[in-house]
Amino acid sequence: MKQILAFFIFLGVMMAGDIKYLEVKGVKIPVISEMDKNVSFGVIGLHFNGGGVVFDKDLPISNASAFLLSRGTKALGNIDFNKALDAKAVDLEIGTGRTTLVYSLKFLKQYEDFSINMLGDLLKDPNLTKNALSDTISYMLANLASSKSDFDYQASLLLNEVAFKGTPLAKDSLGTKENIEKLNLKDIKHYLDTNVVLSRLVITAGGDLDDKTLAHLKKILEALPVGNAIKIPHFDFSITEAQRKALKDDTAIKTFSGVQQASIAFAAPLVGIDPSKEAYKARVASLILGAGGFGSRILENVRVKAGLAYSAYISFDMGRVLSLAIGGMNTDLGDNATKAINLVKQTVQNFVDKGVSEQELDDAKKFLIGSEPLRNETIEQRLSKKYMAYFNDLPLDQSKLDLEKVKTLTLPEINDFIKKHVELKNLVFALVKAPSQPKKAN
Template sequence: MAAQLSEIEVKGVKIPLIYEKSTLMPAVNLQIVFTHAGSITDEIPGLASLSARIFNEGTKTLGSVEFAKELENRAISLSVGSGNETLVFDMSALKSEYLEGLRLTRELLRQPNFTKEALSKVKTDIKASLLRKESDFDYVAQVELHRRLFEGTPLEYPSMGNRESIEKITLKEVEEFWKKRGVLRRAIVLVGGDVELEEVKKDLLSLLSVLPLGEEGELVRYEAKGDLEVKSVIKNTQQAYIYFGSPFSVKNLREDSYKAKVAAFVLGSSGFGSRMMEEIRVKRGLAYSAYWRISLSKSVNYSLGYLQTKLENEQQAIGVVRELIEEFLQKGITEKELEGAKQFLLGSEPLRNETLSQRLSSAFSAYYRGLPLDFAKEELHKIEALTLEEINAYIKEHQELLQLSFSVVTAPKE
């Protein structure tokens, strides 16, 4: 049974419900997704991420340890996470513990552990993690690249924030974050497993009734910048960590996404079969790996790539990346490359929808972006019918990819 779109009305608000029945296992998965509630809405960098972590500290009544015991004793998984655009409550339980899972989820929504003790613990954990990341030069280079691509927007900061911003966040700001974003008008529900749709709707009425109506919110779109420069961060390193990115224009997601997927596959996202790996590693021995992809979302579209190389090869590697992208935009791809991309994508995409969780996530992604729930299948048909002339015309339209920004973590020059 494929995922289907339904809805449930709570306090006069019609909440989208994506549901799929599956009896392969006697289990149920529930996800409550709050839109316009991720790091892209942060008034203070790291606020959404920190707030999600506090939810993982249990309820105000039970606290972290006792709440965790309640889950463990019933083999219930309940976690909260944040992305760029969303805040997600994810609960999985055996069918026999499904109602207990709903009860605990309801309690977490109703009275999260918003206490000074929980805030202090989470702050300490995040700051420790950020301190460790300061010596992760891949992370440092990527953060610097995003700062340049999205300067002046919430996206210029890592989703975790930084140690200074985390220190500033107060309990009141966490409470205000949840009050504004954890509302019915921003909720989308995903349910799958061994449970009937009408039963789900009845159960959700009780679960979601603890939430206020709130406001829908408006998702702001951001454009990546291209400054055509190489900027370096000097560290005590034996390798050069090179991250690069550029703007990417999307006119129509339904008509563009499958072409972008094929183009990215050929140039840099197919591992050893990609042009970047072939030219940078195999032919020139400049790096162990090289990668390039196109990121498409409701809030922002851009390209991102990376590689590591010896310090003495830094400038040559940067030059090769530029040459490859210039040639790609001028000449497009070959018939052989197109057929190789088709074979892989048509063969591997179905494997990404084998599990119930994967199918629900795929259906949600499509719905959230304004596409049909079965868009993944539609996309495969379009890839199969794609001609060389169509893909090369599409590639040549995207000259903005030449507006490359490079961020490099490297050693002091002798």
């Protein structure tokens, strides 16, 4: 035991509860792990806070940087770098979320050293070349053009413009044609130099990994600068009375040619929920209202009983960055869109005013408890749960703690919770539909 502790101290690995800390250049980097010697692969994630789309300013720099990083290193170039990965079945993907830039690595155990070395090469020597930039701009312009015919995406974008006006969330993270064409290597390098730093890093690691893996990670991470930590912002769902009055029946409307069915996105604020104490209640309420598919209130009322929509859902998003109820549905191009919107309003109002039945609560509890193993099947699923708990400043086993609370949740408790959140009635809708056809003269 003393030898193991001595080795960890030598590596600069410290324990604090369920989280390890890998010390590099004096920075204590959190390491969230899910080790399993029964598998023959490893997964590693490098999560850099500050690299997400909410920190973009004039240019869609986070998405551009993530795509450019997929073009390999300057030394090998795009084709040779990715050929080398493919030859050993190594997956190395780069992505961005609302607040983070993430390097995701998955490899067979026998190629662990090779895989981590390739990750290290990408960290040190990204392909900051004119050719890679040209590929990035072409890809982003194509992606932007494709989004114009993704009408569910356009409805979500319109909703964000209304609900988060004046914040980064109101902007299209894909950018515009004008600012995509302004992307340049200098700004991308500045983005990487600012965000790919030790002070903003959280590591996730799972599978057949061990102390040698951490030693190897420490070695490649020593190439990174210390940098500065960053505060993660929180955005409130907010719409003024003046904004609401400017809407038609609480609905923002945008038309596109080529629309075959109406796309509707909607949301409401979700205020005052303490995730450490009440997230399990919100999860049950969300499942009954609209996150549970068939059998949930929204889908049953809007699709099954009224036949007004092809699909309909609502779920609760509670976390460090956002807290809101968000949903969507698709209807035909006739009057059903307006009818469906009104029925969603009625359904939510009835839900808040009257709560749920004993049968609905029992069904929700059975579903959550019975399906929990399916949400923990893979190492990636378990790691993701732990990481999100850490990100939201919760215990790493928060999902297990919540599930135990679900088992003993009573009808008065869930209904008291639901009736307290009257803000759910303050729904705002975004409707994307086809342009109105001029009426033919008699």
